[in-house]
Amino acid sequence: VQLQASGGGLVQAGDSLRLSCAASVRTFSIYGVGWFRQAPGKEREFVARITYSDGTYYADSLKGRFTISRDNTKNTVYLQMNSLKPEDTAVYYCAADRSRYYGGSLSYLEGYAYWGQGTQVTVSS
Numbered sequence: 001v002q003l004q005a006s007g008g009g010l011v012q013a014g015d016s017l018r019l020s021c022a023a024s025v026r027t028f029s030i031y032g033v034g035w036f037r038q039a040p041g042k043e044r045e046f047v048a049r050i051t052y053s054d055g056t057y058y059a060d061s062l063k064g065r066f067t068i069s070r071d072n073t074k075n076t077v078y079l080q081m082n083s084l085k086p087e088d089t090a091v092y093y094c095a096a097d098r099s100r101y102y103g104g105s106l107s108y109l110e111g112y113a114y115w116g117q118g119t120q121v122t123v124s125s
Contacts, residue, residue, distance in 0.1 A: 008119035021094030029072040037090035046107035
C-alpha cells in the first residue's frame with residue numbers, strides 16, 4: 001500500500017484546510033487510516049482515525065475542529081481542518097493499518113504499517 005498525502009500549505013489562523021491521503025491499491029476500503037502530525041522538535045502525535053467501517057476517532061484536543069472522512073470510490077481519506085491555530089503547524093502524515101478489517105481505536109504509531117510522505121501545514125498568527 002502506497003499513500004500520498006497532499007493539501008497542506010500556509011494559511012492564517014482561523015482558516016481551513018482539507019488534507020487528502022490517496023492510496024495506490026483498490027482494496028483501500030478494507031484498511032483503517034490514521035492521520036498523525038509532527039511539529040518541529042516534538043514527537044509524532046495522533047490526530048484522527050477512520051476505520052474500514054467508517055468509525056472515527058479523534059485526539060481529544062482536536063474534537064470539533066477536525067473531521068476525518070473517506071471516499072472509497074477514490075481510494076482517498078480526507079482530513080478537514082477548521083479554525084486552524086498556530087499550534088496546528090506541523091507535518092501531517094497519513095498511515096494505513098497494519099491489519100486489515102480492524103474496526104477499533106488505534107492511536108499509536110506501531111499499529112500502522114504504511115505511511116505517506118507527509119504534507120506541511122503552517123498556520124500563521
